[in-house]
Amino acid sequence: MSLLLVTLASPLVGAAMVLSLPGWDSHRLRRVALGSCCVSLWLTLALWACFDFAMLRPQFVGMFGGLGRLFSTIGTCFAADGLSLVFMVLTAFTLPVCLLLAWCHHAFVKQYCLSFLILEFLLFAVFCCFDLFVFYSPKSGLLGARALPCSIWGSRIRRIRAAYQFFLFTLFGSLIMLTGILLLFLQTGSLDYSFLTTCAFSEKRQTLLWLLFFTSFAVKVPMVPVHWLPEAHVEAPTAGSVILAGILLKLGAYGFLRFSIPLFPKASLFFSPLVTLCFIAVLYAALTTLRQTDLKKIIAYSSIGHMNVAIVGLFSFDIISVSGSVILLLAHGIVSPALFISIGVLYDRFKTRLCRYYSGSALWMPMFSTMLFLFSLANLSLPSTINFIGEFLVFMGTFDHNPFAAAIIATSLVSVGAYGLLVCARAAFGVPKQAFRTVCDLSRREFFICLPFRCNYFVLWPQAQHDREKTNTY
Numbered sequence: 001m002s003l004l005l006v007t008l009a010s011p012l013v014g015a016a017m018v019l020s021l022p023g024w025d026s027h028r029l030r031r032v033a034l035g036s037c038c039v040s041l042w043l044t045l046a047l048w049a050c051f052d053f054a055m056l057r058p059q060f061v062g063m064f065g066g067l068g069r070l071f072s073t074i075g076t077c078f079a080a081d082g083l084s085l086v087f088m089v090l091t092a093f094t095l096p097v098c099l100l101l102a103w104c105h106h107a108f109v110k111q112y113c114l115s116f117l118i119l120e121f122l123l124f125a126v127f128c129c130f131d132l133f134v135f136y137s138p139k140s141g142l143l144g145a146r147a148l149p150c151s152i153w154g155s156r157i158r159r160i161r162a163a164y165q166f167f168l169f170t171l172f173g174s175l176i177m178l179t180g181i182l183l184l185f186l187q188t189g190s191l192d193y194s195f196l197t198t199c200a201f202s203e204k205r206q207t208l209l210w211l212l213f214f215t216s217f218a219v220k221v222p223m224v225p226v227h228w229l230p231e232a233h234v235e236a237p238t239a240g241s242v243i244l245a246g247i248l249l250k251l252g253a254y255g256f257l258r259f260s261i262p263l264f265p266k267a268s269l270f271f272s273p274l275v276t277l278c279f280i281a282v283l284y285a286a287l288t289t290l291r292q293t294d295l296k297k298i299i300a301y302s303s304i305g306h307m308n309v310a311i312v313g314l315f316s317f318d319i320i321s322v323s324g325s326v327i328l329l330l331a332h333g334i335v336s337p338a339l340f341i342s343i344g345v346l347y348d349r350f351k352t353r354l355c356r357y358y359s360g361s362a363l364w365m366p367m368f369s370t371m372l373f374l375f376s377l378a379n380l381s382l383p384s385t386i387n388f389i390g391e392f393l394v395f396m397g398t399f400d401h402n403p404f405a406a407a408i409i410a411t412s413l414v415s416v417g418a419y420g421l422l423v424c425a426r427a428a429f430g431v432p433k434q435a436f437r438t439v440c441d442l443s444r445r446e447f448f449i450c451l452p453f454r455c456n457y458f459v460l461w462p463q464a465q466h467d468r469e470k471t472n473t474y
């Protein structure tokens with residue numbers, strides 16, 4: 001059996017083991033779920049070690065037969081290339097953190113572990129499937145798997161509204177994409193990715209299909225005027241915000257890079273001015289963030305800005321900017337969850353996220369303040385961090401094709417430094433408050449959760465990462 005299929009099945013095995021345990025044994029449930037996620041992480045690292053980056057084709061291929069007589073041409077093909085492998089490793093890295101964040105919570109432990117293990121399986125399936133119908137199925141399954149943590153373990157009474165908002169927006173986008181998939185199947189008779197890349201479509205058909213796919217992926221990013229992200233982040237538990245910022249927001253960019261641009265290249269070039277929506281989103285996020293008082297909303301709007309910068313790099317159609325976009329997506333999947341974890345530490349102690357409540361925590365919580373300061377600098381794209389490498393490559397590639405667009409993005413991202421340092425200044429520095437005197441610093445569990453996210457400061461050889469992403473990506 002292929003190593004990729006073993007990796008894909010490992011979360012399901014863990015979910016079956018969790019399902020067989022009694023609901024009252026929360027200690028064993030957490031350990032089994034965490035052990036399953038650690039095994040998945042080890043297997044994805046083994047995939048990375050065994051992957052031959054010199055081969056310009058997908059590897060670890062696993063095939064299954066057709067889906068009955070009606071859809072006999074639809075098979076299930078799972079494989080890994082340089083692009084999917086990056087996101088699989090990021091997924092396997094994020095899921096154990098999500099389980100550790102709720103280690104001390106005692107409500108619905110069995111359901112919590114099951115939801116995140118199923119979520120891991122669906123994400124693995126999305127990133128390594130090479131059939132459009134099979135890609136659509138786990139992508140749609142993510143709707144319920146992601147809405148449940150927000151609606152059950154959310155922090156406030158508006159969590160049900162946020163879950164419905166997320167579900168309806170993404171369901172609308174998924175149905176539009178399903179229309180495009182059916183049109184592709186009716187025209188070609190197959191949804192195999194390698195076959196579709198060899199098909200030639202007329203300009204009108206490319207335009208129609210590109211718009212259908214674009215609408216679905218734009219909802220996932222999200223782009224203007226879709227505004228479900230801040231509400232979903234604010235109402236979700238810390239683990240929900242981590243998985244949303246770390247992985248789920250990447251599905252839209254992954255869809256653009258995997259399907260929209262390779263399958264419909266002429267339409268992608270024709271509609272590249274639609275990237276104006278990204279400029280609007282970056283400016284909107286920058287200006288709106290400066291008016292926020294909720295720490296989670298500040299980070300959520302920051303995520304919108306960074307994600308839209310990555311989309312601009314993808315549609316610049318330059319190998320440098322595309323590589324920078326993938327690196328920026330990886331960087332966002334590390335830094336943004338780290339910031340949400342930091343805000344979750346404060347919320348667990350004070351049950352509020354308002355900026356005006358916090359001041360001078362550096363005096364009583366030095367380890368926490370140091371971590372928050374380092375993560376804020378990484379979000380600021382400090383040189384020697386992975387964020388800086390990604391944004392610099394995006395600007396280089398974009399400037400060669402559209403200097404005006406690069407200037408707009410660079411100007412708007414100046415405000416990233418303003419609100420990034422503003423969060424750190426309000427939460428860690430200033431006049432010390434006596435309420436912090438009785439609050440403990442990071443616990444051992446919280447410290448070791450935050451520690452791996454410091455890896456964004458140790459990216460000193462970007463050429464190696466660029467070579468890995470280039471494999472099977474362009």
